[in-house]
Amino acid sequence: xxxxGSTTPGGIAVTxxxxxxxxxxxxxxxxxxLDLTTGHGSTLAEIGPEMGAAYTIVPxxxxxxxxxxxxxxxxxAGRSLAVDYLPPAGAYLSNLCSAVHAAIVALPPCRQxxxxxxVWWQGEADANNAGWAAAYQANLTALLAYLRGxxxxxxxxxxxxxLALITHEPAVRTHCATVNTAISNVAAADGSAxxxxxxxLLTPGNVxxxxxxxxxxxxxxxxxLAGLL
Numbered sequence: 306x307x308x309x310g311s312t313t314p315g316g317i318a319v320t321x322x323x324x325x326x327x328x329x330x331x332x333x334x335x336x337x338x339l340d341l342t343t344g345h346g347s348t349l350a351e352i353g354p355e356m357g358a359a360y361t362i363v364p365x366x367x368x369x370x371x372x373x374x375x376x377x378x379x380x381x382a383g384r385s386l387a388v389d390y391l392p393p394a395g396a397y398l399s400n401l402c403s404a405v406h407a408a409i410v411a412l413p414p415c416r417q418x419x420x421x422x423x424v425w426w427q428g429e430a431d432a433n434n435a436g437w438a439a440a441y442q443a444n445l446t447a448l449l450a451y452l453r454g455x456x457x458x459x460x461x462x463x464x465x466x467x468l469a470l471i472t473h474e475p476a477v478r479t480h481c482a483t484v485n486t487a488i489s490n491v492a493a494a495d496g497s498a499x500x501x502x503x504x505x506l507l508t509p510g511n512v513x514x515x516x517x518x519x520x521x522x523x524x525x526x527x528x529x530l531a532g533l534l
Contacts, residue, residue, distance in 0.1 A: 321373050322359040325411070327404025328380040336404075338375070338411060345378060352516055353380065354503075357523025358424055358467075358530070365531035375418075377408045385430040386444045387437035392451035402455055422530045423452060426469035426503060426522070428484040429512050438480035442487035449495065465533035466498040467526045472512050473504045497533055501525035 322341040326334055331349050341359055346352045355376050363374050379401045384390065389397040409418050425445075431437040445468075453464045470485045472478055485504065492498040503522040507514060514522060 321363050321367070322376065323373060324355060324376045324378060325404070325408035326378045327400070327407065328378055329382070330378075336407065338408070341374075341376060346516070346519065352519050353378065354424065354426060354469075354514075354519050354523030354526055357520040357525075358527030359523075361524050361527035362422075362531050362534075365534055369534065375408070375412075377405050379404050383430055384427070385434075385437055386427060386448065387431055387434070387440055389430075390427070390448060391444055392447050398448070398451075402452075420464060421534055422465040422467065423449075424467045424469075424526050424530060426471075426526065428469075428471040428488065429478050429481075432471060432478035432481040432484045435480055438483040438487070441484050442490050445487060445491045446494075449491070449498070463497045465530055466492075466495065467530035467533070468492055468498055468500045469503040469522065469526055470500055471504045472507055474509065477510060477512055499529040499533060501529045 323338050324341045324345060325336065325338050326345050327336055329347075330345055334344055334349075341355065343350065343352050343356070345355060355378055359374055359376060366374055379397075381397060384397050389395050390401070392398055405420065412418060428441065431441050431444075449464075449466055468488050468491065470488055472481050473485070475481060478484075481504070489500055492500045501522070503514070503525070506518045506522055508518075
């Protein structure tokens with residue numbers, strides 16, 4: 306049902322999965338449904354965590370009777386939860402919801418869509434500001450409540466959330482421990498959320514993940530999400 310395959314030279318694909326990329330991506334791949342393959346990272350030769358996540362989520366969906374995983378990706382570097390994604394008026398939050406809406410509208414009318422889960426890997430920008438870091442738990446709780454209330458874009462109140470822990474290095478992000486504690490606390494209190502430690506995968510002194518690290522992080526986040534579906 307799911308596997309690796311040769312798509313373009315040096316490329317990989319996850320079968321039974323599609324992607325709509327509404328964020329920072331090459332214009333040739335933007336805002337249209339495509340088979341999920343390489344190219345949705347920073348360049349056409351790179352991947353993000355969506356590849357590894359799909360590899361683990363597709364079997365869980367197939368077992369539940371769903372025919373295809375559809376991923377809406379919205380990612381930009383350097384954005385904060387405290388400002389950019391803060392409900393209800395954060396500009397990037399508004400753009401995220403617009404991207405999900407556009408992706409759903411672009412599907413054939415006969416398709417019934419359930420927005421079953423969210424993968425959230427963010428927090429580095431907030432970890433550079435003491436006030437933003439201190440507010441992260443309240444802000445993330447508010448974000449999940451807001452997205453779950455965006456019916457019909459985000460389905461039931463129990464929409465699952467897979468939350469990534471960020472870098473552990475205070476020399477790189479001063480208040481990373483505060484942000485990671487906040488993320489863990491949100492997951493523990495939520496009931497429909499789980500965490501995966503992406504920060505532990507990163508090369509010391511760096512907040513950017515390699516392709517191999519993106520794949521591993523995606524698998525971890527996908528496994529956490531699949532366990533909640």
